[in-house]
Amino acid sequence: MTESANTRGHVAIIGAGPAGLAAAATLVSAGVRCDVFDDNHRGGGQYFRQLPASFAGAADPVPRDARAGPMLEVLAHPLVTHHPATTAWSIPEPLTIAHAGPSGGGRLRADAIILAPGAHDRPCPFPGWTLPGVISAGGCLNLLKGQGMLPGRRVAVVGNGPLVLVAAYSLITAGAQVVVIAEAARPSRKAWGAIGDLVASPSLLLKGMRYRAAAQLAGATFREGAVVAAAHGDEQVRAVTIADITGDGRAAASGRMTHEIDTLVTGYGLMPSGEFARMLGCGHSYNRDRGGWIVNRTAEFETDVPGVYVVGDAAGIGGAEIALVEGEAVGAAIARRLSGSGSRAAIGADERSVRRRLQRQERFRSGLEQIYRLNAELDLADTDTVICRCEDLTKSLITDAITRHRGDLAAVKNETRASMGRCQGRNCLSAIAACAARLDSQSAGDQAWPRMRPPVRPVPISALLTEELGPPQSPDLVEQMFETHRD
Amino acid sequence: MRAAVQKPLSDLRVKGVTRGAGISFTLDGCVLTAALGESIAAALLANGIHGARRSHRNSQRGYYCGMGVCWECIVALEGKGHVRACMEPVSPGMVLTSVSATPAEADPTSGAGAHHD
Numbered sequence: 001m002t003e004s005a006n007t008r009g010h011v012a013i014i015g016a017g018p019a020g021l022a023a024a025a026t027l028v029s030a031g032v033r034c035d036v037f038d039d040n041h042r043g044g045g046q047y048f049r050q051l052p053a054s055f056a057g058a059a060d061p062v063p064r065d066a067r068a069g070p071m072l073e074v075l076a077h078p079l080v081t082h083h084p085a086t087t088a089w090s091i092p093e094p095l096t097i098a099h100a101g102p103s104g105g106g107r108l109r110a111d112a113i114i115l116a117p118g119a120h121d122r123p124c125p126f127p128g129w130t131l132p133g134v135i136s137a138g139g140c141l142n143l144l145k146g147q148g149m150l151p152g153r154r155v156a157v158v159g160n161g162p163l164v165l166v167a168a169y170s171l172i173t174a175g176a177q178v179v180v181i182a183e184a185a186r187p188s189r190k191a192w193g194a195i196g197d198l199v200a201s202p203s204l205l206l207k208g209m210r211y212r213a214a215a216q217l218a219g220a221t222f223r224e225g226a227v228v229a230a231a232h233g234d235e236q237v238r239a240v241t242i243a244d245i246t247g248d249g250r251a252a253a254s255g256r257m258t259h260e261i262d263t264l265v266t267g268y269g270l271m272p273s274g275e276f277a278r279m280l281g282c283g284h285s286y287n288r289d290r291g292g293w294i295v296n297r298t299a300e301f302e303t304d305v306p307g308v309y310v311v312g313d314a315a316g317i318g319g320a321e322i323a324l325v326e327g328e329a330v331g332a333a334i335a336r337r338l339s340g341s342g343s344r345a346a347i348g349a350d351e352r353s354v355r356r357r358l359q360r361q362e363r364f365r366s367g368l369e370q371i372y373r374l375n376a377e378l379d380l381a382d383t384d385t386v387i388c389r390c391e392d393l394t395k396s397l398i399t400d401a402i403t404r405h406r407g408d409l410a411a412v413k414n415e416t417r418a419s420m421g422r423c424q425g426r427n428c429l430s431a432i433a434a435c436a437a438r439l440d441s442q443s444a445g446d447q448a449w450p451r452m453r454p455p456v457r458p459v460p461i462s463a464l465l466t467e468e469l470g471p472p473q474s475p476d477l478v479e480q481m482f483e484t485h486r487d
Numbered sequence: 488m489r490a491a492v493q494k495p496l497s498d499l500r501v502k503g504v505t506r507g508a509g510i511s512f513t514l515d516g517c518v519l520t521a522a523l524g525e526s527i528a529a530a531l532l533a534n535g536i537h538g539a540r541r542s543h544r545n546s547q548r549g550y551y552c553g554m555g556v557c558w559e560c561i562v563a564l565e566g567k568g569h570v571r572a573c574m575e576p577v578s579p580g581m582v583l584t585s586v587s588a589t590p591a592e593a594d595p596t597s598g599a600g601a602h603h604d
Binding site: 039040041046051052053054055056057058059060061062085120121130131132133134135136138139140141142143144146147148149150151152153174175235236273386389390391392421422423426427457458460 | 499500501502503504505506507508522523524525526528529532533537538542543544546547548549550551552553554555556557558559561567568573574576
């Protein structure tokens with residue numbers, strides 16, 4: 001691709017959700033060229049998820065953010081190249097992205113890389129969670145917003161955090177019957193204590209209250225301090241038992257009620273899609289409220305690796321508002337650097353206003369974290385519960401391996417294949433780490449995760465066959481081979 | 488290996504959304520209908536099919552995360568291999584097979600190593 005003499009630099013962005021789109025919009029307004037890599041066929045990520053192009057949703061009842069349309073327009077900007085259905089699977093050399101998509105694979109080098117891959121549902125294993133009809137909160141919203149489809153007719157929603165109410169409300173507006181909502185924390189009790197932070201974003205606070213009221217008006221039983229004890233069914237979920245939560249994060253014997261349902265939505269939090277940062281060897285700190293291990297960043301969102309920035313949920317769970325503002329802020333910071341003003345140059349008035357908005361949103365987030373924080377890590381799995389879904393490994397098998405390997409997760413992985421399946425640990429590593437922490441009375445923050453190797457997401461070999469290979473990496477080895485044969 | 492089929496519930500499609508044209512595809516030889524542009528996962532759900540994959544220990548699995556992360560919704564697509572039903576749009580005449588528990592299933596994205604019984 002030829003460099004245009006008129007552009008002021010070139011940035012590669014991974015992710016086309018709120019953070020990625022906001023970064024692109026800010027960069028192109030400063031004349032910077034952007035390549036946006038997107039796993040999905042249509043831009044928007046999770047929060048701005050769109051219906052298929054062949055659908056029309058003018059009368060769609062599912063709540064959507066009106067900013068989606070204008071934000072998505074940036075993907076058609078002349079300075080933006082959108083790569084849909086394309087997986088960025090490695091950063092093999094500095095500032096170079098290896099990608100694979102419908103027309104094959106390739107590499108792209110840029111002046112900076114912005115990682116904005118978002119988050120995914122935090123796995124919270126419980127008996128019966130692998131039954132068809134048990135879906136994650138993200139999976140529920142993706143079906144509603146991305147396909148205009150209900151997951152079922154009689155739905156229970158269990159979980160912890162604001163997404164529980166978002167999922168319940170969206171289901172109700174779409175025409176499903178939400179039978180029961182079980183929130184593990186007690187946000188109502190804690191709301192007054194956190195009101196100072198929560199009023200930092202009145203619109204979001206009101207939205208939460210509206211969703212809760214609507215759910216109760218629609219006839220849903222709303223429980224706080226309650227968790228799923230088990231999902232029941234043969235080849236498909238048919239019922240769910242909900243119980244009070246104990247002080248150590250388990251399903252109590254008390255408060256047990258069983259509801260007949262055809263769909264169970266489980267939303268026990270989100271965690272950053274931090275695989276790229278782990279692969280690059282960036283420094284991380286543990287923050288349970290923000291989703292676990294989160295990448296260390298400078299004030300300008302740069303990681304330990306020069307030129308690699310992380311924004312949005314991938315840098316710590318914060319929701320769409322924070323993602324939008326961080327995307328704008330990192331775009332402004334990178335544009336300033338590329339313009340030659342350097343990082344020591346005075347930050348302009350625009351950037352200061354963005355920072356103020358970010359601070360306000362961070363205060364609101366702090367309020368949410370306070371009201372949804374749990375006293376103990378959830379412990380809902382029993383010995384036969386599958387922990388590693390891909391390789392079908394139970395809790396007893398995994399805890400046995402953890403004990404024998406003294407908590408070394410890499411050794412557990414090598415012996416059992418846990419986290420070596422297709423999900424690459426996204427649906428199991430945090431639960432396995434929690435098991436290890438419980439066995440050793442440590443907090444989960446002390447559990448180092450196994451190293452992440454490319455590909456960051458599975459890619460078919462066919463997409464890589466068009467990639468040009470560089471010269472052999474080990475010329476010395478080749479020499480040795482010849483010498484051995486001559487002997 | 489048959490996918491888990493149950494009697495379709497009353498239409499799961501959200502009212503107020505205008506869909507693409509009706510098309511048909513097959514799963515394990517059964518002809519099913521879908522809307523052009525719909526994901527395979529959504530089309531299967533609309534047809535009452537909640538799971539098209541069996542795990543290593545032969546448990547029924549199905550749609551879970553809806554965003555291509557968990558790989559629980561995989562189906563075998565003729566000519567392409569194992570694809571995520573939630574990420575792949577249906578196309579007319581698509582031929583799909585549900586994924587069984589037997590390790591002999593040829594799968595280009597599966598890791599190397601022993602399978603459990």
